[in-house]
Amino acid sequence: MTRYEQLANTMAAQIRSGSLAVGARMPSLRQIIAQHGVSQSTVFRAYYLLEEWGLIRAQERSGYYVARGAAVARDSARPPVKTPAEPAKVDISNLVFSVLEAAKHPDIVPLGSAFPSPMLFPLQRLAKSLGQSARFVNPWNTVADLPPGNETLRSQIALRYLGMGIAQPIDEIVVTNGALEALNLCLMAVTRPGDVVAIESPGFYAALQAIERLDLRACEIPVDPRTGLDLDALAHTLQIYPVRACWLMTNFQNPTGVTLSIEKKKVLVELLARHDVPLIEDDVYGELHFDADYPLPARAFDKRGMVMHCSSFSKTLAPGYRVGWVAAGKFADKVQKLKLMTTLSSSIPAQAGLADYLQHGGYDRHLRKLRSALIAQLADMDAAIRRWMPAGVKWSRPEGGYFIWLEFPDPIDAMELHRLAIEHGISVAPGPMFSAARAFANCVRLNFGHPWNAKIDDALRVLGQLVRRTVSPAQR
Amino acid sequence: MTRYEQLANTMAAQIRSGSLAVGARMPSLRQIIAQHGVSQSTVFRAYYLLEEWGLIRAQERSGYYVARGAAVARDSARPPVKTPAEPAKVDISNLVFSVLEAAKHPDIVPLGSAFPSPMLFPLQRLAKSLGQSARFVNPWNTVADLPPGNETLRSQIALRYLGMGIAQPIDEIVVTNGALEALNLCLMAVTRPGDVVAIESPGFYAALQAIERLDLRACEIPVDPRTGLDLDALAHTLQIYPVRACWLMTNFQNPTGVTLSIEKKKVLVELLARHDVPLIEDDVYGELHFDADYPLPARAFDKRGMVMHCSSFSKTLAPGYRVGWVAAGKFADKVQKLKLMTTLSSSIPAQAGLADYLQHGGYDRHLRKLRSALIAQLADMDAAIRRWMPAGVKWSRPEGGYFIWLEFPDPIDAMELHRLAIEHGISVAPGPMFSAARAFANCVRLNFGHPWNAKIDDALRVLGQLVRRTVSPAQR
Incomplete structure (x- = not known):
């Protein structure tokens, strides 16, 4: 040493x-x-x-x-870089659906939910913007607001990029039916069936589902819950396999919560540019930063139009409105046409309502309140984990978003934990949802997007007991 | 004889x-x-x-x-049934986009438009429903209204089926981002890349685009502008090729306006059932019937859950809201999951607003007014065609919807006509948009969905002159 x-x-x-x-x-x-x-x-x-x-x-x-x-207690030694796994077909959808379905009941404590509490959003103020803008809408906009989308809304989105120091051309911004559609359209825009796509492991299950649906193959690149994507492994993969696209979350990654450092983002953009591989950057949690500033996305370092930066208002302002966007760089025209062919346009009153809110509703004030709430909820979650989880559990302390990633020291079965938890009225997101190989059996993702209360605290207590029960007897 | x-x-x-x-x-x-x-x-x-x-x-x-x-002046002899054309790859998207783009300018007389005039819709009354339902929304619905969609809205849709005498199970109704998404999801649900799909010729270009996008192959079945789909040709195709799905418009077909008779619809459903081929039935214009009753869709004769009946409110009530649906029979679960994976859900306030309007807004009263307007506009369009078009032109007189299909006796070039018309501030939908083979060069589709005025009448006069100019000199 x-x-x-x-x-x-x-x-x-x-x-x-x-x-x-x-x-x-x-x-x-x-x-x-x-x-x-x-x-x-x-x-x-x-x-x-x-x-x-x-x-x-x-x-x-x-x-x-x-x-x-x-x-976070972790080995400081970096794992040796191994030969990347071969690109693989994906078969994860049914697992994901069964987990989501089981968690749907309103009485379930939603620790496995992908959404924050809707009570954290200014739904009344939004309704006002929605009603007003619908009342004063120019009827011809119902035709004119086809993709790329409502002009005022796209200007407001461009202004937010400017606030980060990014001069984002408005005509590259395509409004979509939430970020999920943006991500899917981007993937369709740059791949054909059979192509190889680099994704994160663990990573957002929607990427796995899209790859499965479009008959693509996945190369899973390891994500360290503290430092993020393993760039050496990505570089290695790019050398060996004909990767056609890379789909990543650079800020407050789902499920680990980790954020790539600025330095790593720069290296990432350069690395992909060298291999001429487009980056689909999922940044839906970026506005939920706990530090003072929005952590610059990889998009900020892209000079060639190769980064498609996807985001939405679903996690920060308007759940259910289904308004997201992509700043799609040189792929904007292709993405826009795919949008026209598949869903035509996003809901025009919803777009107009959000445009009105962004102009007059006090979005930044709302975001400050929302961030404070999430920071407080993280502290409560952190304390509850210390209080109730078995010794040796490791967990991330994300700098934004509302997901926390737990790694149990013993070989527990997260799927079994999920099943038992549902029986006790608690949902968790088991680790195997987040990888094509169904790895991370000893991990779960917890949601701290809900105002803390005794019921949630008690759910953590019960979970702690269940974790102990799912450790195999030989290990006890 | x-x-x-x-x-x-x-x-x-x-x-x-x-x-x-x-x-x-x-x-x-x-x-x-x-x-x-x-x-x-x-x-x-x-x-x-x-x-x-x-x-x-x-x-x-x-x-x-x-x-x-x-x-309509037509040869009464039916064309002999020829050996069906081989399934073919499709490459039509760019043509369609260039035509749509050219017609986008607001000053263009929109004879080529796919939309009726937004002035025909009760946008103010809808805005009231939208604002009210957003104000009184249960925040938790932003999560609960994920697919299959808003419960009240789906009940209201089921009630309309009941009005036609169809007992449509609510749990087979999936709310989508307009009918276009419904159609695309249905096609994805029953095909894999390389599969053969039977479509109409001429037919709705979105079917061609979807087939192109999903790497499918098309078998084009002839549509007679008076009697509709050639069932013999379809039967022949089903015998020869491994057709995996059939995508048709049974009422007021786009572009010809023709409606399949009840008898033919029954034969169609039986024929497809015999070959175990699912039917994707696009019925977005059904509510715009000029006779007393909604012409029963093929869905009404389906006993095996093989018909996926797609429709929306975009052409009848709420353009731009992007709320459609599919009654997807036995494919409902598959369609719902594809929806969850690609766009998650349709805009929840838009769904709630429509549900409120359907309960309290007077939809049937609005439809009666809308139908009267369309009937009057058809009469005006019919008269203008007689007045301005060259002798020998044939045209359909549809029993619903707002499209009319013109067939010129001389071999004109509809693409050239389209180009010239745009120069004169008029859009038309040229025949080649509606077939994979870019056939129907001597046909155009005109839209009579706009209240008649002198400007439209004059556009017909100019079009008549342009038609004469595009006939090749040898033919004059």
Whole structure:
């Protein structure tokens, strides 16, 4: 082990033990040199490593801080890069549907839900915008607002990109029936049956379902719950297989909650550009950041129109309105035509209502409230996991969104846990939903998008008991 | 020619010459026997032939009447059944898009449009329903109204089926993003890449686009603008090729406006059932019937759940809301899952708004007004065609919907006509849009869904001149 690796490991242990608390400022360069008797470059390299491990974060002109996700106990050694798995057909849909169906009952504690509580959204204010814009609609817009979509809405979306420093041409923005349609259209735009697509593992099950539906093959790239996508594994896969598209979540990934660092996003965009592979970037949780700023998506570093940046208002403002979009770069025309052929257009009053709300409804004020609620709910969830889960469980502490990923130390069967939990009126999202290989049997995704209450806390208590019951007797 | 064929031809000539007027009661059996000196069975068979040609209609307990579409001058001889064309790949999308794009400008006289005038719809009353239902929405419905869709809306749709005498199980009704999504999902539900699909020729271009997009192959079945689909040709095709699905419009077909007789619909359903081929029935214009009753769709005669009956409110009530549905028979579960995977759900406030309107808004009253307007507009269009089009043009007189199909006697080039018309600020839908083989170069579809005015009349005058200009000099 080199000097800087030793130093990084020492400091990582301090962070994990809590002697350097989450959010605390890291010791200065001068302090470390004095304390450990190392050179300046050793400290730099150690900090670089700690940052790569997701344990610390640089803040401009202010130094390093212990990252929110840092208290996760994990091996600091990176797993060796293995030969990527061969592209595989996917057969996951029925599993996903049975899990979703089982969780549909309104009395179930929705820890497995993909949605946050609708009570967190300004539905009354939205209804006002919807009613007003429908009343004053120009009847001819029912024809003119065909794809790419409502002009005012697309301007408002472009303005939000501008707020991130991205000059997004309006004519590349196609309004869709939620982000799910955007993602599916993008995948159709750049693949043909039989093509290979690189996806995350664990990753959003809709990508698996789309690949299955379109007769594509999947290359699953490992995702580390702390540092995100394994770029070396992706690079390796791109060298070996004829990958035609890459479908990823770069911010607050579903299911792990992890966010790719800016540096990794830049490397990702360059890597894919070198191989001429389009990136379908699913960024539906980006607005739900707990830090001050929206973490820049990979789209921000794309100069060639190869990134299709998909998002929506479903998770941040208007569940059920089914209004999403894609900034589709050079594929915009293709995506727009596919939209015209398959669903024609998104609901025109819903688009107009959202456009009105974005102009007059106070979206940013709402987002600030929503983020505060999610941060508080994460703290409650975190405490409940400590209180009720068996020792040795690892979990992520995402910096945005509303998903937390639990990894149990013992070989439990998450599908069995899911089944037992439903019997007890609790839903969870079992790990095997999130991979073509149905891996992650010892993992579950929990949703903290619902205001905390005694019922949820008790559901965690019951889950903890069930986890213990599902560990095989030999392991107890 | 047999005796009864001679008799049928004689009477057909009387109808076409106008000596038997549209709507007039046909002579009685007794009168014909006396007048022509033929047997009773000859009259029966002649009337059967006239009915098959679409010239007369039987009315229960009341005898035969001259049919509305009867004044169309056509050869009475049926074309001999040829060996069906081989299933073919389709490449039509770009043609369709360029035609649609050219017609998008608001100042263009929209004779080529696929939509009726939005001024014919109760948009203000709908806005009221939309605003109210959004204000009083149960927030949890944003999750619960996932496919199959809003419960009240589906009940209201089932009630309309009941009005036709069809007991449609609610749980087979899946709400979709307009009929276009319904049709696409149905096709995906029953085919795999490479499969053969039977479609109409001429037929709705969206079927061609879907077949192209999904890598299917098309068998085009001829449609006679007076009598509809050639069932012999379909039967022949089913014998020869492994047809996996059939996609048809049975009422007021797009583009010809023709409606299949009840008898032919029954034969169609039996024929397909015998070959175990599912029928995707596109019935978006059914509510726009000019006679007293909704012409029963093929769905009404299906006992095995093999007919997927697709419709929407886009052409009858709420353009742009993007709310349609399919009564998908035994494929309902498959369709619902495909919907969940591709667009998740239709806009929930739009569904709730329509449900409220259907309960309280006076849909049937609106439909009566709309039908009256379309009937009047058809009369104006009919008169303008007589006034301005060259001699020898044939055209359909549909019994519902808002499309009329013109067939020019000379070999004109409809694509060239389309181009010239756009230059003159007029859109038309050229025949080649409606077939994979880009046939029907001497045909155009005109839209009479817009309140008649001097500008439209003048557009017909200009079109008449352009038609004369596009006839090749050798033909003049």
